[in-house]
Amino acid sequence: SPSNVSSRQLSVDELYLSDTGGQYLDGTTDITRTMHWGVPTPFQKEAYTRVLMGNIDLSRLVFPADTAGRTVEAFARQALWKVGLNYGHGTGHGIGNFLSVHEWPVGFQSNNIPLTKGMFTSIEPGYYQDGEFGIRIEDIALVVEAQTEKPFLTFEVVSLVPYDRNLIDVDLLSKEQIQYLNAYYETIRERVGPELRRQQLEEEFAWLQRNTEP
Numbered sequence: 001s002p003s004n005v006s007s008r009q010l011s012v013d014e015l016y017l018s019d020t021g022g023q024y025l026d027g028t029t030d031i032t033r034t035m036h037w038g039v040p041t042p043f044q045k046e047a048y049t050r051v052l053m054g055n056i057d058l059s060r061l062v063f064p065a066d067t068a069g070r071t072v073e074a075f076a077r078q079a080l081w082k083v084g085l086n087y088g089h090g091t092g093h094g095i096g097n098f099l100s101v102h103e104w105p106v107g108f109q110s111n112n113i114p115l116t117k118g119m120f121t122s123i124e125p126g127y128y129q130d131g132e133f134g135i136r137i138e139d140i141a142l143v144v145e146a147q148t149e150k151p152f153l154t155f156e157v158v159s160l161v162p163y164d165r166n167l168i169d170v171d172l173l174s175k176e177q178i179q180y181l182n183a184y185y186e187t188i189r190e191r192v193g194p195e196l197r198r199q200q201l202e203e204e205f206a207w208l209q210r211n212t213e214p
Contacts, residue, residue, distance in 0.1 A: 012038035015048075015133040015167075023098055030101050030122055032138035035164040046083075047127045048135050048167040053079035054125040055137045056177045058091070062146045062154045069108035069115055076108075076125040085127055087136075092122040095140055115153060119143040123155070137163065160188045162211040185212035 010016075014036070021030040034048060054076040061075055069092070074081075076091045094106025097120070105113045106121050115121070124138035141155035162185065170178070189212050196205040 014038075015040070015044060015135065017134045017136055019136070019138070021101060023101075025098060027097055028095055028099065028101060029159070030095055030138065030140060031159045031161055032124060032136045033161060033164065034135045034137060034167065036166055040167055044133065044135075045167055045169045046172065047080075047085065047129075048137075048164070049169040049172045050079040050083065050085065051125050051127050051135050051137050052163060052168060053173065053177060055123055055139065056180050058123050058125075059139065059141060059155050059157050060176070060180050062148065062152050063115075065151045065153055066114040066116060067153070069106070069112045069121070070110050073108040076123065080125070080127060087126045087128060089126065092124055095120045095122060115143050117143055117145055117153060120158075121155075123157075157184065160192050162188060162208070165211060165213075182214045185214065188212050 015034055016036070017032065017034045019030075019032045021028065023029075034051075036044065040048070057078065058072065058076040061072055063072055073091045077086060080086055091108040094103035094112075095101060096103035103120075105111070106115070106119045108121070120140055120142055122138050123141050124136055126134065126136035128134045139157045139159040141157045141159075143153055144156045146152040146154040163181075173181070189208065193205060193208060196202075196208060
């Protein structure tokens with residue numbers, strides 16, 4: 001809760017982490033985005049990009065049915081681990097349909113049950129520099145069947161919110177990660193754009209188009 005003691009003025013010279021969500025009759029949302037409205041430092045850009053790489057690597061992973069979340073959790077951390085960085089919280093949690101935002105027993109911890117088709121989980125790697133800034137990128141993903149000969153699984157990200165282009169160092173991304181990102185942005189345009197137009201939200205539509213460029 002803000003107060004005259006703890007509140008301070010926002011500026012364009014720092015990172016902001018926004019953890020948002022709502023409960024609706026047809027579902028629950030839990031989405032975190034990190035943004036910088038000025039000029040981020042090279043380290044901030046690298047840290048953000050590596051968090052994004054981890055988010056993408058886990059989101060696009062294809063894995064055997066009934067795999068435990070803890071078995072694949074490291075895919076969200078490997079881009080950070082390569083340069084000696086890490087984060088101290090879980091990589092994701094189950095999310096209820098108009099139920100709990102943190103819905104046990106789905107997730108990526110050692111006490112979570114194996115992932116199966118139809119489960120919803122968050123995917124939310126991060127990085128935090130004590131006393132300076134915090135980064136987290138959180139999406140909600142649905143466990144779905146992969147397009148493989150044998151019954152394997154993958155994730156379908158259902159959160160449709162662009163990432164902050166100002167913080168992405170494209171040179172760090174692999175070709176596959178860029179392809180995933182472009183496909184994700186195209187999905188956002190196709191699903192969100194027409195609804196903004198329907199509601200005559202032209203300013204918001206223009207913002208969406210700018211922030212989902214390839």
